[in-house]
Amino acid sequence: MEPFIRRQADNGCEWLELEPPMRAYPELTAGFTTRSGGVSREPFGSLNLGLHVEDDPSDVVANRRRLAEALAFPFENCTYAEQVHGKEIQVVTKRERGAGRDSRETALQAKDGFVTNERGVILHALFADCVPLYVYDPIRQAVGLAHAGWKGTALQIAKSLLETMSAAYGTKPRDVRAAVGPSIGACCYEVDEAVVRRMDRVIAETGAAKAGEDAQASFYVPQPDGKFKLNLQQLNRQIFIQAGILPSHIEISGLCTSCRTDLFYSHRKEGGRTGRMAAWIGLR
Known part of the structure; x- marks a missing residue:
C-alpha cells in the first residue's frame, strides 16, 4: 500500500502525507509536496519551492509560506539548505531554526542531510527526481532527512544520516522508522555504465550481492542500447537495512516523479x- 497519502489544504496547497508513521506517532510530521497549489508561473507552475531554478524569488517565498500555513507550521521554523549532491549531514539546533526559508544566502550551506531533536524545527529538502529519505527515532525523539540522487546514493548518505543521529543522540538503528519517498523510478531512470559500476560497489558493501546475480537485477536492468535502468529507491532501502534498520520499519513509495x-x-x-518539491520532517 502506498504510504504517501494525498492531502489538500483550504489555501489550495497540495501535499503527500507520510501516513503510517504519523498515525503511529502523533508528534511526528513528515511528507512531500506536489506541484499544485502555489503561485508560480510556468514552467514552474505552481507550487515551486526551489529558489535556485530561475523562478521569481518572491513567488517561491510565497509558496513556502503557503506550505507552512497549510501544515500549521510557523514559517519562522521552516529550515532549508543549499544541496550539493554530497553526503554531509548537519545537526540542526534552535540556533539554525528558520535558516534559508526566504533566501539562499541564509540557508545551511553545502548540506544534503539534516537531523534534529528540537521540537518545532521543521527540516526541508528539495527534489525533482532524487530520492527523499526520512528517519525517525521515537525512543530518543529525533528526526532526520536526506537528499539522495545517484551521487548521494553512491556515497551512502542514508548510512551517514544514521551515523550522525547515533553520534548526536544515541540513536540505535533497530529503533528507527524510515521511509523512501517519491522519486524517479526504475521504470524511467536510465543511466550509463559508469554510474552502474559505482552502484556495484554499493551493492557489494551493503551485502546485497550475496544472493548473486538476482540481487543485482533488483537494483538495475541492462537495456539494449547499453544503458541501464537503475532503482535508486531499492538501493537506499538496502543501505538502510545494512545500517541496521529493520526491513519491517521501512516504508517505500511507489510513486515515480517522471511518470x-x-x-x-x-x-x-x-x-x-x-520546479522543485519539498520533503519535510519535524516534531510538533
Whole structure:
C-alpha cells in the first residue's frame, strides 16, 4: 500500500502525507509536496519551492509560506539548505531554526542531510527526481532527512544520516522508522555504465550481492542500447537495512516523479527547466 497519502489544504496547497508513521506517532510530521497549489508561473507552475531554478524569488517565498500555513507550521521554523549532491549531514539546533526559508544566502550551506531533536524545527529538502529519505527515532525523539540522487546514493548518505543521529543522540538503528519517498523510478531512470559500476560497489558493501546475480537485477536492468535502468529507491532501502534498520520499519513509495508530471516536477522528464518539491520532517 502506498504510504504517501494525498492531502489538500483550504489555501489550495497540495501535499503527500507520510501516513503510517504519523498515525503511529502523533508528534511526528513528515511528507512531500506536489506541484499544485502555489503561485508560480510556468514552467514552474505552481507550487515551486526551489529558489535556485530561475523562478521569481518572491513567488517561491510565497509558496513556502503557503506550505507552512497549510501544515500549521510557523514559517519562522521552516529550515532549508543549499544541496550539493554530497553526503554531509548537519545537526540542526534552535540556533539554525528558520535558516534559508526566504533566501539562499541564509540557508545551511553545502548540506544534503539534516537531523534534529528540537521540537518545532521543521527540516526541508528539495527534489525533482532524487530520492527523499526520512528517519525517525521515537525512543530518543529525533528526526532526520536526506537528499539522495545517484551521487548521494553512491556515497551512502542514508548510512551517514544514521551515523550522525547515533553520534548526536544515541540513536540505535533497530529503533528507527524510515521511509523512501517519491522519486524517479526504475521504470524511467536510465543511466550509463559508469554510474552502474559505482552502484556495484554499493551493492557489494551493503551485502546485497550475496544472493548473486538476482540481487543485482533488483537494483538495475541492462537495456539494449547499453544503458541501464537503475532503482535508486531499492538501493537506499538496502543501505538502510545494512545500517541496521529493520526491513519491517521501512516504508517505500511507489510513486515515480517522471511518470507523474501531472503531480510532480521531474528534472529529467521536463528537460531541466522545472520546479522543485519539498520533503519535510519535524516534531510538533
